[in-house]
Amino acid sequence: MQIVFGIDFGTTNSALSVYRNGAVEVVAVDGTERSDDLMRSVLYFSEENEIYAGNDAIRHYVDDGAAGRFMQSIKTFLPNTSFVSTEVFGKRYTIDDLVAIILRKLKACGEEHVGCSVDSVVLGRPVLFSTDAAKDSVAQQRLEKAARKAGFKNIWFQYEPVAAALAFEDSLLPGQERVVFIGDFGGGTSDFSVIRVKGGAFDRSDRRSDVLSMGGVYVAGDKFDSQVMWDKVAYYFGRYSHYKTMGKDDWVNVPKGIIYTLCQWHRIPLLRSRKTREQIRVIKGTTDDPHAIEHLENIINDNYGFFLFQAIEKAKCDLSSMDQALIQFTERDLCISEEMSKHEFERINAENFTHISDCIDDVVARSGVLPTQIDSVFLTGGTSRIPYIQDMFVKRFGQHKLENRNAFTSVVHGLGSSVPLFV
Ligand SMILES: Nc1ncnc2c1ncn2[C@@H]1O[C@H](COP(=O)(O)OP(=O)(O)OP(=O)(O)O)[C@@H](O)[C@H]1O
């Protein structure tokens, strides 16, 4: 009996499914506060060079007082050809080394569940890792290399929204046929597809003609968090502070590049470079806002960006069910308490929503079917919970066409359902 795993290596969360005897099951992995079926896609390297993934990473990071190096949103680096490797406490790791650590842990969970070793996997991939075709292929190659390092020998790829469509298909009754718009709104990317699906048993070996169109943007959960940081929180760290450059009397702003990097929390460690530290030291010498610059230094040195962004993410998620939320965070003498309304969240993210909205229209237009011919809209991924995103679809297709199920596991379920397409 052949057993094949499906692995959804996500920007924020990863998950695993098992395909055996013609059936797919999603398997409990590490667990997160949301679900046992997920593992946070995070790593932690302690100063003693121990490496932890998922919950262990978060626990050790907290226990060590954030002394080691914490990494999140690693998937985002896959298409980044200028990022080849990183040094952590004297050891060099390539991007595929980092991804392999997460895949290995998922593989071990799956193998424990089925009771034998498994060396075949269907991996999910976004529609676009990058708009640059060369970078896009580098990203997939790196992911494949990571899977090999984790011990997989047979590796196939499936587009994440197509996987979500197959999961949706598994819920249809025999004979039911639908044209469905799939929207998978994750942490790093929002991916779309218009696809023809059918219930019941039929030859699933080639589905290319059923995929009517696909598309995606890199605007998803992380971008919304960054935008909130930029508009609501960055001023605590010097966004509006000034300083005087050497020998001149004019006030200048703290360089935008520093604040911009600060707003993408997985990139904060880049601010530890000697050049940036020196720049901040100079700013601190003459600034009109020494408190803010001290906070800027502290967040870089003490590595607490993760917790700050958790507070921001919490407020964002609260706004999916409430009209008002509070961004609350305390660290030493920094005390952040910022009210944010749903309306304000939507206003500051207007440009991000426009990118998503344009991409949806483009994918519908390229499908060759009219919006009225789309029978259902299936939304998945954590970010699909944002009411403004739901409304985009209600406006285009009507409430009655919307289906929301298993926001966090439909992609991984569909990766398992993809196995007959490859094996
Ligand atoms: N209730 C909610 N409201 C708004 N956003 C939410 C909610 N719950 C989760 N999210 C966001 O969903 C994102 C994670 O979703 P998901 O697990 O689907 O992403 P992923 O699969 O890891 O990412 P990707 O598919 O882009 O690689 C995070 O950005 C999280 O903040």
Ligand SMILES: [Mg+2]
């Ligand atoms: Mg995803």
